[in-house]
Amino acid sequence: MSASPLSIWAVSDGRAGIQNQALGLAEAVARLTPATIEIKPVRWRPPFDRWPSALKTPAMLAPEAFDPRAVDEWPDLWIATGRATLPLSARVRDWSGGRTFTVQTQDPRWRNPAYDLIVAPAHDGLSGDNVFEIIGSPHRITPTALAAAAPAFAERIAALPHPRVAVMIGGRSKAFDLPQSHAALLADQIRAAVEAAGGSLLLTFSRRTPEAAKAVMAERLSSLPGWTWDGTGDNPLFAMLDAADHVLVTEDSANMATEAASTGKPVHILPMVALKPAGKFARLHADLAAHGAARPFDGALDAWSYEPLNETERAAHAVLEGMRAR
Known part of the structure; x- marks a missing residue:
């Protein structure tokens, strides 16, 4: 990590519920350290969309999608969410020459050791040296x-x-x-x-x-x-x-x-x-x-109080700690 702002790419298929996980975690990192964020959409051409991740190549990406073949400089931090991103996320280490720290949210269920950090919901029961569990999912709400x-x-x-x-x-x-x-x-x-x-x-x-x-x-x-x-x-x-x-x-x-x-x-x-x-x-x-x-819900609007859940920021700290450790 350098003194200049981190470059972060938030990668997803663009659906709001999926994109907000990657973007929410990226924004949480940016609240902790100076950073720039770019949104990168990943979409596959219809004939290949449901192919197994292992068989997909960048040549199968839709014309409007982010294409790793056109990258001149890889970011410091890649944060991705969703099945569509897996064929790219699992290869970012190689493509970037080890420059880019790769984070995948949710349980990838494919090549889990290929990512530097997996931010996984605790309810999925995922374990591993590169797994950081949180309650629920990252999001943009503050x-x-x-x-x-x-x-x-x-x-x-x-x-x-x-x-x-x-x-x-x-x-x-x-x-x-x-x-x-x-x-x-x-x-x-x-x-x-x-x-x-x-x-x-x-x-x-x-x-x-x-x-x-x-x-x-x-x-x-x-x-x-x-x-x-x-x-x-x-x-x-x-x-x-x-x-x-x-x-x-x-x-x-x-x-x-x-x-x-x-x-x-x-x-x-x-x-x-x-x-x-x-x-x-x-x-x-x-x-x-x-x-x-x-x-x-029991039919009544009973009131109670609690400390707001702040798992996205906790995950952001884990991302920065992982980057520093590497």
């Missing part, structure tokens, strides 16, 4: 980022009555589903809790939320004061989390639960329809409960 987002949405939020309840709804995955009937049940429970508290609603859906579930929840919650974001315009999530007194989040997303727990506000976990044993999600929620951040 008190400063939330406060900075608030003014742009103040006209929609500032007049809403307290307690303000931010609700983050996920959708179908390998482990969970959100059929219309269950979405209706959740909506009725949420409406009853907000009405009983005399509060207001700040509702967002993910790209995975089924349209039928989205429609029934929006309709059944429409009588509450508040704002249901329809997906158009700038994403108000940070402003909603800043304004919220409580956060309700469906159990299907490690990212959403971790982000919510970083606010220091009570996090209520909403149940979904399980398609298989909860496994790692149950372990994550147990970790969040042990931290004092999260509890299962």
Whole structure:
């Protein structure tokens, strides 16, 4: 490491939930030491997208993707997230002549020794000399980022009555589903809790939320004061989390639960329809409960306090320590 600013590349396939892990960790490093950050998108041409990582070569990258063959100078630090990045991440040491410190978030499940550091969710149970475990996933949420987002949405939020309840709804995955009937049940429970508290609603859906579930929840919650974001315009999530007194989040997303727990506000976990044993999600929620951040939603908006989860910064310290040690 030199006295000049670190050069950091945040690498992902560009999807928000994936990119935010790499970029969030890069920003956390940059808060600890002077650094420049560049975002590098990795996308593969459709015929090759689902090929095994071992068979992919840079010649198979999509035209708009970052191409390692065009690199003149490699960065000090490569932080990558997601399956799409693995065929590149595992080769960065060789391509850079050992110059670049490579960090992969999540469990790569392929060539794990090829990375200098793996920042892995503790609920995945990954172990190894180059593994650093954190609760949940890296992300971009900080008190400063939330406060900075608030003014742009103040006209929609500032007049809403307290307690303000931010609700983050996920959708179908390998482990969970959100059929219309269950979405209706959740909506009725949420409406009853907000009405009983005399509060207001700040509702967002993910790209995975089924349209039928989205429609029934929006309709059944429409009588509450508040704002249901329809997906158009700038994403108000940070402003909603800043304004919220409580956060309700469906159990299907490690990212959403971790982000919510970083606010220091009570996090209520909403149940979904399980398609298989909860496994790692149950372990994550147990970790969040042990931290004092999260509890299962029981229909009441009970309040409690805890130290906001700050695992992204802890991981950033580990990255810098690893770079210094090398």
